[in-house]
Each structure stands twice: as structure tokens, then as C-alpha cells.
Amino acid sequence: MSEKKLVCVSCPMGCELTVVLEGKEVVSVSGNRCPRGEEYARAEAVEPRRVLMTLVRVEGGMDRVVSVKTDRPIPLRLFPKAMERVRELSVKAPVTIGTVVEKDFLTTGANLIATRFAR
């Protein structure tokens, strides 16, 4: 059995949660003051997911970079690998907001999309 300490971000209370894990199974959650805390802890303790936001190089334009994000959260543990992949990518100017820069990014099911225009 292992224990994980987390701070709940579901609301401003910021409860300090303790999650007891048996391998990848959540055995118990304590420290939460509402059911949302337990839900948060269960997802967060096993596989935290985040939206990745970064920049992709723009070629042949006035802007050097365009901002991108994954269109849904991806596992946080993939972030280092994701940043390596992002550094290999580039897009040709002009770029329109919403353009898919890479489909099924790192086979996560999430697309990497441009979040602004680049000239």
C-alpha cells in the first residue's frame, strides 16, 4: 500500500487530501470536505491529466511562433515526451485559429490545435 498527498483544486477551499493506493487501485480518500474532493482524488492519484499549452514554430511568416493546445487533457506524465515532439513540428504561415497542427497527438486521442492567428 502507498499513500499520496494532494491538494484539491475543485474549489477555493483547497483541502489537503490523503489517498491510499493498492497498486493502481484507490483504497481510500481522506481529508476531503465534500464528494467532489473524493472524485478529484480518485482521478488525480491514478492518472493526472492536463491540457498542454505551448508554441509551434511558424515558417515563412512574420510571426516566429503560434500558440497551441491539446483540445482535451492528456496524461501529465507524457508532457516531457510531448515537448520533444512539439519541438520537431512546424506550420506554414498563415495559420488560422483552430487549425489542427497534429492529429491524435502522441496517440492520446487529443489533437494539437492552434489557439491564435499567425501571419
Next chain:
Amino acid sequence: MRVYAVDVLVIGAGAAGMAAAAAAAREGARTVLLERGERLGGVLEQCIHPGFGLHRYREELTGPEFAHRLRGELEDSGADVLTGITALEVFPDGPKVKAVSPRGLKAFSPKAVVWAAGARERPFGALRIPGTRPAGIFTAGLAQRLLDLEGFLPGKRAVILGSGDIGLIMARRLHLEGVEVAAVLEIQPFPGGLTRNVVQCLHDFGIPLLLSHTVAEVHGRERLTGITAVRVDEHRRPIPGTERHIEADTLILSVGLIPEVRPIEGLVALDPVNRGPRVNGWLQTEAPWLFAAGNCVAVFDLVDTVAELGERAGAAAARYAVGELPAGKKVPLVRGENVTALVPSYLDGAAEGARIYLRVPRPLEGVTVDLGGVVRRPVRVARPAEMIGITLDGDALSELSRREEIVVEVKRSG
């Protein structure tokens, strides 16, 4: 010099200004929006992280995506937009606004003005930190602009002073882009930003947060080579013997924002804590033709709030321009216990739909926000990073507007 006559002139095309211009134009006012830069959207364009728009659009957008939505609303509204033009002076007679663009001086004679110039970052010089004055010291917003708008890394190893949300967000952005973030220093004994950002910007990447710490000295001749970090006591005085050297070529400052009021500060009274103009429930300043919205009034947490206030100011300015803005008796709001930022500064019974925004000076649990004994709102946890917003219903507003003053305070419940 040609003078352009308009109903409503909005200055600044960030979230507040775009929302104000769109709202004024929708009310039927001939509206012109002035922007000194080339892009519309203000600071949103460089805030590439998600977390914007949950209130306004019921979805989580990045800054540039939020700006894009607002630009769409602005375009649909029919307001005229001029970019690359800076408002230099605002004259109360007329009123008149003088502005400069690469094509020369222009003057506007509006019936109402909405000031929406945002805030400026507190600079390094204001901190009076001893040591050398090398390259490599950036305010957080400048570093963000360099990195996320222009695509340049500010350095290789950074220390961040200040744990406000911008500092936390920059810690994550720098880390992801390959800049080593040695530490985030916070002079207060609690983080300045949202818990969510402490978790998702620092904990996620193992970036240390040193509470009750500040920078005692900066080192380096041409380029920064490091800083001396020091622990502080409860009065923010450095504790001798706790100094330690941290190697860094980059120091990022996230030490506060100050409302931009330069061209209007002689015209209207400012609130000493908010540092922006005193406004009423319509966001109208003490000069009745001058409205103000967004971070130039007080520094807000959420762009959703800024856009909402922009809309309110724009619509009110349009009504003022045609002589249809109702005015009642001005009742001042007075700070009681545990209130720092407070908007508006006055209420009157005519300001239907007014919201009151306030901030507490330190984290407080189990408290009640009390507005003149008329409205009491319990709050389980109040934190300085999160403004409290209270909407007044018609009964509360008419009751409060009969007072001589309204004391706003945050007290322990019970």
C-alpha cells in the same frame, strides 16, 4: 487638426475596451475604439494557457481564443476600430481627446469616454533591491510577451519573485520550454496565486516554492549570475543568517500590477487602495462623461469579470451620451475590516444590476461579507487571490442607497 465627433470613444482594446465598445455600439451609439498596438486583445494574446471564459462562455478557453470571441462580438456590433493610435491627453472641456498615430495627431470630441487602458507591471526599480543592475531581469508580463508572443527564451535558469498567478503561470511555461526554474520566492507566508495554479504550475513539475522569502541582492556585471534569497519575518524584514545564493541568469518579477491612469489622473479622484479612478455602479467616474472599466479601475482576477464590467461601462456611456443615464444620490462605500480592493466606490439607487467586488488581505475561513448590515454573505474560505463578487437585488440596492455611507467588511461568522 481635424476633430472627429463621436458619441462614445473607448480607449484601449483589451478585454474591457472591446466589450465596452461592442456594448456601446449595440446601444446605438456612434462608437470608436482606439488601440495603441496593432493587435486587438491586450494581454490576452500572450496568455496562451487555458482557464479563461468559464463564466462568460461556459467553456475553458486560452487567452487568444477568448480575445477572438470578443473580436467577433466587436465586429458584429458595428463599432469602428482604429489601431496604431495612442491617446495622449484627455481634456474635460468638450470633452476632447488628443491622440497620435504614425500619420499625425488626431482629435476626438466624444460625448462620453470609456477609459480601458489596463494595468502596468510594477517594475524592478520600484523594489529597491540592492546589488548590481545586470541584464536578465524581466517583469513576468514582459517575459511572457517575449516567450509566448514573440518566441524568444529569456534565459536558461530562472528565479521567479512573487507567486501571483502570472508568476506561477510563467514558472510552468518556462519549465516546459526548457528553462530551468530554480525556485519561486514569495514574501508572504502564503501563495499569492490560486491553489489550482500552485498545484498545476509548481507541484506538477517539482518547482520549489519558498514562502516568506525574498531577493536580498542581485549579482552579475553584464548578465545576472545569481541572487541572494533570504527568509523574512512576519513584518517582511530579512532574517540575518538565512541568506542563500541561488544561481540564475534570469530573474522574473511577478510583484503586482498598477492601474494605468496617467492621462486621466488629474481629472478624477483615485481610490488609494485600488489605485484606479473612483467609480459608481455604472463604472462612471467623478467626471460624469468619463467611464472606466477593467484593470485600470482595480486589478481583477478574471477576464470574464473584466469583460462584464466593460460591457456595463460601454452601455452606460452610450446612455449617458444621449442623456438617458439615470443618476441617484451618491452613497460612498467605505472599507471596514479585512477589505483591500473594493469596486465600486459609490452606489446609487438607479444603478440597477450593480455588483460589488472586494478582496481580503489574507486567507480567512468561516467569514461573512457584510454590506452596511443590509446584505450578509457567508464565505467558507476567502483568499486574497480570489475576488468576492456580490450582486445586489433591487431591494438591497434601494435600502443601501438611502444610507449616508455603506461600510463593507469581512467578519468572522457567528
